[in-house]
Amino acid sequence: MFKLPALPYDYQSLGQNMSAETLIYHHDKHHQAYVDKLNIALESSPELQGMPLDYLLSTGVVLPDAAKKAIINNGGGHYNHSLFWLCISPDGGGEPSGSVADIINNKYGSYQNFIEEFSSKALSVFGSGWVWLLPNGDIITTSNQDTPITLGLDAPILCLDVWEHA
Numbered sequence: 001m002f003k004l005p006a007l008p009y010d011y012q013s014l015g016q017n018m019s020a021e022t023l024i025y026h027h028d029k030h031h032q033a034y035v036d037k038l039n040i041a042l043e044s045s046p047e048l049q050g051m052p053l054d055y056l057l058s059t060g061v062v063l064p065d066a067a068k069k070a071i072i073n074n075g076g077g078h079y080n081h082s083l084f085w086l087c088i089s090p091d092g093g094g095e096p097s098g099s100v101a102d103i104i105n106n107k108y109g110s111y112q113n114f115i116e117e118f119s120s121k122a123l124s125v126f127g128s129g130w131v132w133l134l135p136n137g138d139i140i141t142t143s144n145q146d147t148p149i150t151l152g153l154d155a156p157i158l159c160l161d162v163w164e165h166a
């Protein structure tokens, strides 16, 4: 059974950037629903239940036709949100260092250029989806809960959950 990961910070700790109400809704309700629906989708496939999530969603696993869409959509929702909670933090902000800084500077020349490119790609998402930074420096977007690893790409290192305001 897949489980909702605990948030690595308090619901109140993001202050003005994200309210406790939004975090509770997004984590406890929205992300939990993906986990619950993923577990339901795997009920008739015991051989898939113990797989690591990133392997389950990779191109290396043949999923049963009847449950494939539900596994990819809800497994993607679980994978994407699990990474997203790690991409925001009360102690975050500022420029990255180490290997992430190298990836960004090699590809975009500066952190500022990267931010502009990442923001512009995020704004290009129609409806809801995600924007990703991949280990090769590419910035890509996906729709709904599609995830880079299901497309055969390497595991992303940064993501942003994008949705349209009504």
Ligand code: MN3
Pocket: 026, 030, 081, 161
């Ligand atoms: Mn979301």
